[in-house]
Amino acid sequence: MLGLYLHVPFCIRKCDYCDFNSKPAGPEEVERYLAALLQELGDLAAVHGRAADTLYLGGGTPTVLSGDQFERLFGALENFGLWTRGIETTVEANPGTLDRPKAELLAALGVNRISLGVQALQDRLLRRLGRIHTGGAALDTFGILRTVGFENIGIDLIYGLPEQRVQDWQADLKQILELGPEHLSLYGLTIEAGTPFARSRAEGMLSLPSEEEEITMVRAAWEMTLAAGYGHYEISNYARSGFACRHNLGYWMVEEYIGAGAGAHSFVQSDGPTRSHNVASVATYIERLRSGRSPLLRAENLSPHTLASEALMLGLRLREGVLLNEFRERYGIDPFDVYASCLQRGLEKGWLEMEAGRLRFTERGMLLSNELFIDLF
Ligand code: SF4
Structure with missing residues (x-):
């Protein structure tokens, strides 16, 4: 995709x-x-x-x-x-x-x-x-x-x-x-x-x-x-x-995307997972392209750990949550190895639940999701 x-x-x-x-x-x-x-x-x-x-x-x-x-x-x-x-x-x-x-x-x-x-x-x-x-x-x-x-x-x-x-x-x-x-x-x-x-x-x-x-x-x-x-x-x-x-x-399933325009973000994997974004200022954006320069402001190669942690946060936004087997296969990291104490706390407090190998927010967790992302990660 x-x-x-x-x-x-x-x-x-x-x-x-x-x-x-x-x-x-x-x-x-x-x-x-x-x-x-x-x-x-x-x-x-x-x-x-x-x-x-x-x-x-x-x-x-x-x-x-x-x-x-x-x-x-x-x-x-x-x-x-x-x-x-x-x-x-x-x-x-x-x-x-x-x-x-x-x-x-x-x-x-x-x-x-x-x-x-x-x-x-x-x-x-x-x-x-x-x-x-x-x-x-x-x-x-x-x-x-x-x-x-x-x-x-x-x-x-x-x-x-x-x-x-x-x-x-x-x-x-x-x-x-x-x-x-x-x-x-x-x-x-x-x-x-x-x-x-x-x-x-x-x-x-x-x-x-x-x-x-x-x-x-x-x-x-x-x-x-x-x-x-x-x-x-x-x-x-x-x-x-x-x-x-x-x-x-x-976006939520960490597929590739290219953004064009002022401040637009991209995520591509061809040379390793890389996030980048353009200059946000409209005037600078126009000026750069007019003079044949790239509008790119910043590009960052993501480490496997950063990519996996972003993927976990994005995946948890989905009602179906994250299928742990698939996650481990794709990112080579088990969320419970990296975020053991946070995830355990989320499960104990009833904010997260495990069902058929999926980790996802409970209804209560969804209500508090914004604060929980800050609190959990
Ligand atoms: S100014 Fe209003 S219409 Fe324009 S992007 Fe912001 S919220 Fe949307």
């Missing part, structure tokens, strides 16, 4: 909670960025020389690209031999940036999966997040996507928002489930340093749900998605049968 990720670091406006590598930009900057991205893709194709099994355009908001820019991008991907029509091809989209003609064009170009950043449906919550769209616009965009023929749509929602009550969360999720998307990503809000939310919290101006309320929201999500026929396949991800995101599964 080889995944190809393209980063589009532009948004119409920066949301108040966001620390992703994204910013507003004018049309000229977007155009210069696209030229640099195509240059990097050409260079990557020459080095790797193989087509990807999945393609994911993320951001930022990839749907800020114009129809003409999407056409040039997909034309180049095909010409470089990096992409073929028919593979899982996802574009992240935000309501308010995708009208019917653009949705039709994406479908015609071969995009077969849309990940729609809805986040909430209630307008007061969306305003508090600094989102550019209303709940009504999100529902309209979903309707457009279905009408033009998208049969694989994922929706992202966030719980634990300022001023969000448990009933708000349940009402939003109920409405989303009634739409019947194929995939759901349900994330807990994290307050990232340097964001307006972090400043508001420091000033005591952010009224967040209590820990108990947040746990109730997660449990409600489990129950409601299960009742609606979704499988819970990763800590934050739910899908109808056959619609788990293959591209993201590649």
Whole structure:
């Protein structure tokens, strides 16, 4: 499996909670960025020389690209031999940036999966997040996507928002489930340093749900998605049968991926397992490619121990956990030899369980997973 990720670091406006590598930009900057991205893709194709099994355009908001820019991008991907029509091809989209003609064009170009950043449906919550769209616009965009023929749509929602009550969360999720998307990503809000939310919290101006309320929201999500026929396949991800995101599964299963664009990460194994990432600054990224230099900022060869420990943490994110026999065969390391005391403690406390040779989080462990990763490893 080889995944190809393209980063589009532009948004119409920066949301108040966001620390992703994204910013507003004018049309000229977007155009210069696209030229640099195509240059990097050409260079990557020459080095790797193989087509990807999945393609994911993320951001930022990839749907800020114009129809003409999407056409040039997909034309180049095909010409470089990096992409073929028919593979899982996802574009992240935000309501308010995708009208019917653009949705039709994406479908015609071969995009077969849309990940729609809805986040909430209630307008007061969306305003508090600094989102550019209303709940009504999100529902309209979903309707457009279905009408033009998208049969694989994922929706992202966030719980634990300022001023969000448990009933708000349940009402939003109920409405989303009634739409019947194929995939759901349900994330807990994290307050990232340097964001307006972090400043508001420091000033005591952010009224967040209590820990108990947040746990109730997660449990409600489990129950409601299960009742609606979704499988819970990763800590934050739910899908109808056959619609788990293959591209993201590649990350959790430590498959190879190549990232292109500002700040994009890659993991390849041809010369030993190597992780690398590009410069995050859009200006530096464009400048480097314009002057014929590589946008790579850092590459690191992973020792067998580092690779195995990353694989364990990523594998535990999956509901099915880690099959220990397979793990030992692939990485030459038994997790219980390296993390004996941590894993033993996780088992004793009921955060982890062993079943048919698999190590995985229990439901209680999943609830606390973020803290547990820090605590266990
Ligand atoms: S749309 Fe997404 S990437 Fe852009 S600012 Fe908002 S949260 Fe960040």
